[in-house]
Amino acid sequence: MNNFPLPIAAAPAGLPIDDVLFVVVPYVVLALFFVMTIWRYVKDKFSYSSFSSQFLENQHQFWGSVPWHYGILALVAGHLIGFLFPREVLWWNAVPARLYIMETGALIFGVTALVGLVNLIIRRAINERIRAVTSRMDVLILVLLLLQVLSGLYVALFTRWGTSWFAGVLSPYLWSLFTLRPDASAVALLPWSIKLHILGAYAIFGVFPFTRLVHVLVVPNHYLWRRAQVVMWNVRKNSTGGGK
C-alpha cells in the first residue's frame, strides 16, 4: 500500500553522537589546529616544511605533484567560496547551464587531484630515496587525503548537486559553528557519504600541525613566477661522497 515511504523528519533528529561528531569535534579540532600550529612554529621552526621528495626527479613527480596541487587548490578554493558566499553561488547556479559547468569543473579538478595523489603515493612507495625519508605521519596524511578525495568524488557523483546544497545546508552549519551557535541538526540527517567527507576534513585539520601539511603556511609562492633554474653539480660526484 505504502509504496512511497516519505522520509519525513521523525523526531530522533540529532542523536548525541551527531552532536559529538559535528559540534564538539570541530571545536576540538580548531583549538588543536591553532594552538599546535603556532606551538610548532615557535618551538620547531625549521620543521616548517615538506621533507625532501626528490624533486629533481620529475619524470614521475610532475604527474603527481602538479595535478595534485592544481586540483586540490581549486577544490579548497571552491569549498571556501561556498562557505563565504552561499547566496552568490546560488545566484551563479540559477542558470542550469552554469550549474552544470560549475559541477563538471569541480569534478574535473577532483579527478585531476585523485590522479596526482595516486601518482604521489605510488612514487613514494616505489622510490627508495623517498621511502627513506617517509615518516609515519606522511603515511597517515596520505591515507587521509586519499580517503577525502575519494569520498568527495563519491559525494559529487551520487549526491548531486553539491555546489547548490552546500550553500543551503553546509554553509549555514559552518557559520553556526563560527558564530558559536552550533546547529548540526541538518548535517545529522545527511547521508553517510557526506558525513564521512566532513569528518575527513576535521581529521585533516586535526593532524595538520603534526604533518608535512604545515608547508601550506610557508609555501614559496615566488616559485610560481620565478624563472626555471637548472641545478648543477660543480664538483665531481666521487669527491662529494653523495649518491647511493
Next chain:
Amino acid sequence: MNRFLPLILAFLTAACGTISLLAFPQEVAAQAAPAAADQKHAGLDPYKANCASCHAIGGGKTVGPDLKGLKDRVPSRDWVVQFVKDPAGMIAKDAYAKELRAAYPMDMPGQPSLPDNTLADIIDFIFAGGPGLAQKALRAATEADVEIGRQLFTGEKMLAGGGPACVSCHSIAGLGGLGGGTLAAGVGAMNPDLTHAFTRNGGEAGVRAALSSPQFLVMKQVFADKPMSEDEIVALTAYLGERSRQPRQDQNRDYFIVYGVIGAVLLLLLLDLVWIRRFRNVRKTLVGESQ
C-alpha cells in the same frame, strides 16, 4: 615539548567546555522565547512545525485526516498520545488506527522524542479547534504559475527566503542538460525525481501544505528559517501538478562522470603543454649521474 602537553590538553578541554557552555544555553533561550509572545496558544507553533504539513483543522483532508473534531472521534486523549509516539505500533494492535491507515496514502511518521509537554500543548490546541491557526486558503493558481514554478524549481527565479532551488537535490521530467540533483535519494527511501510527487502527496492541498512547512528530513532544517512565500508555494504546486501528467524521464546523468574524466584528461594534457620545457633531459642526466 612533552612537558607542555598536559598544559595544552588542559587548555583544549577548557576551550571546548567553555564554548559548549556558551553555545548550548543560547539554543534553549532561543526556543523558549517565542512561547512567551502575546497570548497565542502554546500549542500553535509546535503544531505548525510538526503537524500542519500533513493535517488541517477544518480545512479538509490532505495527506492526513482533517483534525477538526478529533476529540470526539478518538477513544481517548491517551490514544492520541500513543498514536503520535508510535503510529506503527498502534496500527498493529488497534482496530481504529488500522482503519485510519487504510484510508490514507502513507504512514504517519512517529514522533517518539517529541517532549511530553509539547505534545500535550499540541493536543490541547487541536482539541480546542486550532485557535489562532490561519485558515486562509492560498490563492488559486493561474496559467502563469506553471512557468514561474518551473523557474523556481530550476533556480532561474530564486526563492525570496534564500532557500536553495529544488533542482539542488531533486530532479523532474523535462529538465534537460545533466538533470536535477540526487541528494534527496541519499537521505531517505524517497525518489528524488519529483515528476509524480503531486499525485503521491495528495494533490494540490497536500503539496501546498507540505511546502508551507516542509517535514522532509533535510528540507525541514533548511527551510525552517527560510519559508517560501504564498506565491512561491502556489507556483511550485502548479508546476508539480503540470509535470505529474508527464511520463518520468531518465535524465542524462551518466554523462556527468564521462565529462569529468574527459575534462581531467584534457587538463592533464594542458599541464603537460604548459610545462613542456621542463628540462626533462637535463634533469634526467643529473639524476642519473648522481646515482
